Amino acid sequence: MSDIISIPFILVNLKTYVESMGERAVKLAKIAEEVSSSLNVCIGLAPQIVDLSRVAESTKIPVFAQHIDPAPPGKFTGHVLPEAVKNCGAVGTMLNHSERRMRIADIEAAVARARQVGLYTVVFANNARVTAATAALEPDMVAVEPPELIGTGIPVSKAKPEVITNTIDLVKKVNPRIPVLCGAGITSGEDVSRALELGASGIAVASGVVKAKDPRSVLLEFAKAVRRAET
Amino acid sequence: MSDIISIPFILVNLKTYVESMGERAVKLAKIAEEVSSSLNVCIGLAPQIVDLSRVAESTKIPVFAQHIDPAPPGKFTGHVLPEAVKNCGAVGTMLNHSERRMRIADIEAAVARARQVGLYTVVFANNARVTAATAALEPDMVAVEPPELIGTGIPVSKAKPEVITNTIDLVKKVNPRIPVLCGAGITSGEDVSRALELGASGIAVASGVVKAKDPRSVLLEFAKAVRRAET
Amino acid sequence: MSDIISIPFILVNLKTYVESMGERAVKLAKIAEEVSSSLNVCIGLAPQIVDLSRVAESTKIPVFAQHIDPAPPGKFTGHVLPEAVKNCGAVGTMLNHSERRMRIADIEAAVARARQVGLYTVVFANNARVTAATAALEPDMVAVEPPELIGTGIPVSKAKPEVITNTIDLVKKVNPRIPVLCGAGITSGEDVSRALELGASGIAVASGVVKAKDPRSVLLEFAKAVRRAET
Amino acid sequence: MSDIISIPFILVNLKTYVESMGERAVKLAKIAEEVSSSLNVCIGLAPQIVDLSRVAESTKIPVFAQHIDPAPPGKFTGHVLPEAVKNCGAVGTMLNHSERRMRIADIEAAVARARQVGLYTVVFANNARVTAATAALEPDMVAVEPPELIGTGIPVSKAKPEVITNTIDLVKKVNPRIPVLCGAGITSGEDVSRALELGASGIAVASGVVKAKDPRSVLLEFAKAVRRAET
Structure with a gap:
C-alpha cells in the first residue's frame, strides 16, 4: 500500500473538536488538498467516524478513520467495521491513539483485518518501548506521541527529542521497514523540520492545525518544512 | 421530543452486517420509509456510525446512531461525539446495546449529553431489573433484549413473555412515563402483535429484517401488526 | 443480612494507599474494632483485595471487598470471585466505586452473585440520578460520592448538601428500603453529623482516616458524631 | 531475578476454579512444593488474588499474582497494587492472560512497575505475533496460549506445534534473552516433553492440574518430563 502514502507524511487528526466537525471537516480537507497538491507533500486527514464518508467523498487526499474495531461483520452494534470504513472511501485507519487505547490482541487483530480489506494502518503509542512493540504487529506505520505533550503546543521534537530518536532506534531493531511518525x-x-532531522518519517498533528487561526498557513508552513528537508 | 417518535415504534438496528452496509443501508432506509409512509407507522433506522450521514441525508424517517460517547467536544480521538451525530441529521441514539455495554455513569452522562444537543435516547438492557435501573437515568425510551435470544429467531414475545411484562411493571414503578420496547x-x-399485546410500546429488530430474503415484506408485516394492534 | 451491618454505618475504604497496606491494614482494623466496640457504632473496613483474608482473619468488624467480578467460578484468570471473597471471611463488597466503575449489566449480575454467596453489597455512584438507578438493582445499600470532591478534604455534606438530599429523595422513589451512604x-x-442530619444512613471515608496523623482519634470523632445523632 | 525462576519452568494457574480456592490452593501449593523439591524442577503457582497472601505464606515455591494493575499507590479502589502483591510474599505476576487482556500501554507500565518493586513478570499472549510484541516490552518471560485450545485438553504442543516454533522464532528476533512458555x-x-522439544522454556497449565483427579500424579508426570528433557 506504499503507493497511497508517500514519506514524509503529515497526518492531521481532527479528533472531536467542533472546529473540525461536519462541513468544517470538508473545508479542512479542501485546504489540505490544495496545500498537498501545490507543494507535492503527502497530507492525510482523519475526521470523526461520523464524518468519514462525507470527507472521503469530497477530497483526493488520503482519508483515515480515527479507529476501527477488529470485529468481523455481524452482530457488533456500535462498532466500527473495517469493511464499512473501506467502503466509504477511506484509505486507512489510525489505531491505539492515546485517547482510544486498545488491548494488544485487538491491535494485532485490527491490523490483520485492515490488511484483509485493504486499509493502511498507523498504530499510535505513548513511548519508545510501546511503539517498538506495536511495530512487531506489522502495521504499515507507527507513531509515537508522549501523552503529556498532546495539545500543549510544547513540541515533542524540541521538548523530548530523545523520545523520537529512541523510538526510531527500537523500532528499527524490531522491524526496520516500518516508518515512524x-x-x-x-x-x-x-517543529516539523526538527522532527524530520531527528529521523521521523513525518508528523501527526491535531490542535496545531484544527485550533489554528489560519489552518492553511500552518499546513503550508509544515509542507514547506517537509520540502526543505528533502533537499 | 415526542413529535419525532410516535408509539408504537419499530426500531431497525442495522448492526455491522455487510447486508446493511453503505448503499444497502440507504436502500433499506428507502424501503422503511415507504412502509412507514404507506401504513403510517413510525419506523426508525440505526445504521453503522460510518454510514450515519449518508443514510440521514437520504431519508425522512428517524435515523439513530447505534452508540454515542458521553465525551464533550475536544480531545477524544475515535469517539462518537453527540454534536457530530446531531449535525449529520440523526434524531437520536441507541445506548448500552448488549453488544456495546456501557458503564452506568457513562449511560447517565450520555443521556444528559444527548438531551443537551437534542438527540432522542433509547437505552437498551438485558433484563427487567437492569431496564428499570436505566429508566431512572431518564432516557426517552428503554428497550429490553434478553441477549440469549438475540439473532436466534426465537421471539422474546413468545419464548419469554414474562421478561416483557416484568420489565414494564418494574419500569412503571421507577418512571411511568417511559415507553418500553x-x-x-x-x-x-x-411476534410484533404478541409484544404489543403484552404492553410493549414497540419493538427492536435487526437480523429479522436485515437478513430477511425480502426485508420489505417483513417490515410490511410488522407495520400491519402495529396497525391491527391500534384498532 | 441486616444483622451484619447496623445503621448508621461508617465504611472505611483503604484504597491502594501504602499507608493502609498489609500489616498496616491489620492495624487499622484493630483500631476500628476498638472504636466500634467502645462506642457501639458499626464500622466496616474495605482493604485491598490482596489483604482481604489477612484482615478478615484478624478482626470482628465487618470486612468488605473493594470490588468483585460477576463471573462464575472457572476460567476467569485475574478476576475476583465472589465465592473466594466470602470464603476468606469478608461479609460484603463495594461495587462501582468511581475508581472502579462497572457496566450496568455487570453491577446487576455482581449484586445477584453476591446475594447468592451471602455477601452484603454497597453500590457506589457519582450523582443522585445514577445512585437512584443503582437502587433499582436491589443492592443492600447505596453510596453517593461526587468524584470531584473525593480526597479533597472538602466535605460533600458541607459543599454539596443538595447531592445528599436529592440522592435520598430519588432513591426513596425507586426503593425506599435501601439505606444511602x-x-x-x-x-x-x-462532616459526619452534617451528613446524618441531611438524612444519610452513614458515611464512606478513605483518605480522611488513612492519611490522618491519628486515625484512631478521627474514627473516635466520627463514632461520637454518630452517637450524638442517635440521641 | 533469574535466581527466583529456573528454566524449564512449570507455571500452574489456579484461575477462579472452586477446586483451587482458599485452603485447596494451599493444599495444591504443598503438593507442588513436594514435587518441585523431590524432582528439582521449578514449579510456580498463581492463586486467585484473594488467596495470594495465604498461599505465599504457606509455601517456598514461587507464587505469582494472576494480574497486577499499573497504577501507583493511592486512589485506585479495587485495583491490584504491585507493592501489595510484593508485600504479601509473591515473587511475580502474570500479565495479559487471555481471560484478562490488557491495553498495550498498561502492559508496558505494569512491567515497569513490577520491575520497580521487584516482581518477576510473565506476559501472556494469544499468538506468535502478539507474543513477539510483548517481548519488546521487556518482561522477564513470555507465554503463548492459543485461546481456542485453553481448557480443552487438546495440547497446543500437539495440535498447533507451529504456534510454539513461530513464537520462539519471532520472539528471538525481538529479544533473544526472553524465555518462552x-x-x-x-x-x-x-505434552510437556513435546513443548520442550519444540524449544519452549516451560509450560503454563491450569485445568490440566486443577481439574485432575490426582493433581500430584499429573505434576509428577510433568516434572519427570522436564527432567528427561534435560538429560
Whole structure:
C-alpha cells in the first residue's frame, strides 16, 4: 500500500473538536488538498467516524478513520467495521491513539483485518518501548506521541527529542521497514523540520492545525518544512 | 421530543452486517420509509456510525446512531461525539446495546449529553431489573433484549413473555412515563402483535429484517401488526 | 443480612494507599474494632483485595471487598470471585466505586452473585440520578460520592448538601428500603453529623482516616458524631 | 531475578476454579512444593488474588499474582497494587492472560512497575505475533496460549506445534534473552516433553492440574518430563 502514502507524511487528526466537525471537516480537507497538491507533500486527514464518508467523498487526499474495531461483520452494534470504513472511501485507519487505547490482541487483530480489506494502518503509542512493540504487529506505520505533550503546543521534537530518536532506534531493531511518525505539541514548521532531522518519517498533528487561526498557513508552513528537508 | 417518535415504534438496528452496509443501508432506509409512509407507522433506522450521514441525508424517517460517547467536544480521538451525530441529521441514539455495554455513569452522562444537543435516547438492557435501573437515568425510551435470544429467531414475545411484562411493571414503578420496547428473535408480524399485546410500546429488530430474503415484506408485516394492534 | 451491618454505618475504604497496606491494614482494623466496640457504632473496613483474608482473619468488624467480578467460578484468570471473597471471611463488597466503575449489566449480575454467596453489597455512584438507578438493582445499600470532591478534604455534606438530599429523595422513589451512604471529602466529626442530619444512613471515608496523623482519634470523632445523632 | 525462576519452568494457574480456592490452593501449593523439591524442577503457582497472601505464606515455591494493575499507590479502589502483591510474599505476576487482556500501554507500565518493586513478570499472549510484541516490552518471560485450545485438553504442543516454533522464532528476533512458555490444553507428561522439544522454556497449565483427579500424579508426570528433557 506504499503507493497511497508517500514519506514524509503529515497526518492531521481532527479528533472531536467542533472546529473540525461536519462541513468544517470538508473545508479542512479542501485546504489540505490544495496545500498537498501545490507543494507535492503527502497530507492525510482523519475526521470523526461520523464524518468519514462525507470527507472521503469530497477530497483526493488520503482519508483515515480515527479507529476501527477488529470485529468481523455481524452482530457488533456500535462498532466500527473495517469493511464499512473501506467502503466509504477511506484509505486507512489510525489505531491505539492515546485517547482510544486498545488491548494488544485487538491491535494485532485490527491490523490483520485492515490488511484483509485493504486499509493502511498507523498504530499510535505513548513511548519508545510501546511503539517498538506495536511495530512487531506489522502495521504499515507507527507513531509515537508522549501523552503529556498532546495539545500543549510544547513540541515533542524540541521538548523530548530523545523520545523520537529512541523510538526510531527500537523500532528499527524490531522491524526496520516500518516508518515512524512523531506527534504531540507540533505547531510550527520548525517543529516539523526538527522532527524530520531527528529521523521521523513525518508528523501527526491535531490542535496545531484544527485550533489554528489560519489552518492553511500552518499546513503550508509544515509542507514547506517537509520540502526543505528533502533537499 | 415526542413529535419525532410516535408509539408504537419499530426500531431497525442495522448492526455491522455487510447486508446493511453503505448503499444497502440507504436502500433499506428507502424501503422503511415507504412502509412507514404507506401504513403510517413510525419506523426508525440505526445504521453503522460510518454510514450515519449518508443514510440521514437520504431519508425522512428517524435515523439513530447505534452508540454515542458521553465525551464533550475536544480531545477524544475515535469517539462518537453527540454534536457530530446531531449535525449529520440523526434524531437520536441507541445506548448500552448488549453488544456495546456501557458503564452506568457513562449511560447517565450520555443521556444528559444527548438531551443537551437534542438527540432522542433509547437505552437498551438485558433484563427487567437492569431496564428499570436505566429508566431512572431518564432516557426517552428503554428497550429490553434478553441477549440469549438475540439473532436466534426465537421471539422474546413468545419464548419469554414474562421478561416483557416484568420489565414494564418494574419500569412503571421507577418512571411511568417511559415507553418500553422489546427485542430479540423477532421475525414475524405475529411476534410484533404478541409484544404489543403484552404492553410493549414497540419493538427492536435487526437480523429479522436485515437478513430477511425480502426485508420489505417483513417490515410490511410488522407495520400491519402495529396497525391491527391500534384498532 | 441486616444483622451484619447496623445503621448508621461508617465504611472505611483503604484504597491502594501504602499507608493502609498489609500489616498496616491489620492495624487499622484493630483500631476500628476498638472504636466500634467502645462506642457501639458499626464500622466496616474495605482493604485491598490482596489483604482481604489477612484482615478478615484478624478482626470482628465487618470486612468488605473493594470490588468483585460477576463471573462464575472457572476460567476467569485475574478476576475476583465472589465465592473466594466470602470464603476468606469478608461479609460484603463495594461495587462501582468511581475508581472502579462497572457496566450496568455487570453491577446487576455482581449484586445477584453476591446475594447468592451471602455477601452484603454497597453500590457506589457519582450523582443522585445514577445512585437512584443503582437502587433499582436491589443492592443492600447505596453510596453517593461526587468524584470531584473525593480526597479533597472538602466535605460533600458541607459543599454539596443538595447531592445528599436529592440522592435520598430519588432513591426513596425507586426503593425506599435501601439505606444511602454519602462520601467524599469527609474528615471531621462535624462532616459526619452534617451528613446524618441531611438524612444519610452513614458515611464512606478513605483518605480522611488513612492519611490522618491519628486515625484512631478521627474514627473516635466520627463514632461520637454518630452517637450524638442517635440521641 | 533469574535466581527466583529456573528454566524449564512449570507455571500452574489456579484461575477462579472452586477446586483451587482458599485452603485447596494451599493444599495444591504443598503438593507442588513436594514435587518441585523431590524432582528439582521449578514449579510456580498463581492463586486467585484473594488467596495470594495465604498461599505465599504457606509455601517456598514461587507464587505469582494472576494480574497486577499499573497504577501507583493511592486512589485506585479495587485495583491490584504491585507493592501489595510484593508485600504479601509473591515473587511475580502474570500479565495479559487471555481471560484478562490488557491495553498495550498498561502492559508496558505494569512491567515497569513490577520491575520497580521487584516482581518477576510473565506476559501472556494469544499468538506468535502478539507474543513477539510483548517481548519488546521487556518482561522477564513470555507465554503463548492459543485461546481456542485453553481448557480443552487438546495440547497446543500437539495440535498447533507451529504456534510454539513461530513464537520462539519471532520472539528471538525481538529479544533473544526472553524465555518462552507455552500453554493451552496441556494435561500429560508427553505434552510437556513435546513443548520442550519444540524449544519452549516451560509450560503454563491450569485445568490440566486443577481439574485432575490426582493433581500430584499429573505434576509428577510433568516434572519427570522436564527432567528427561534435560538429560
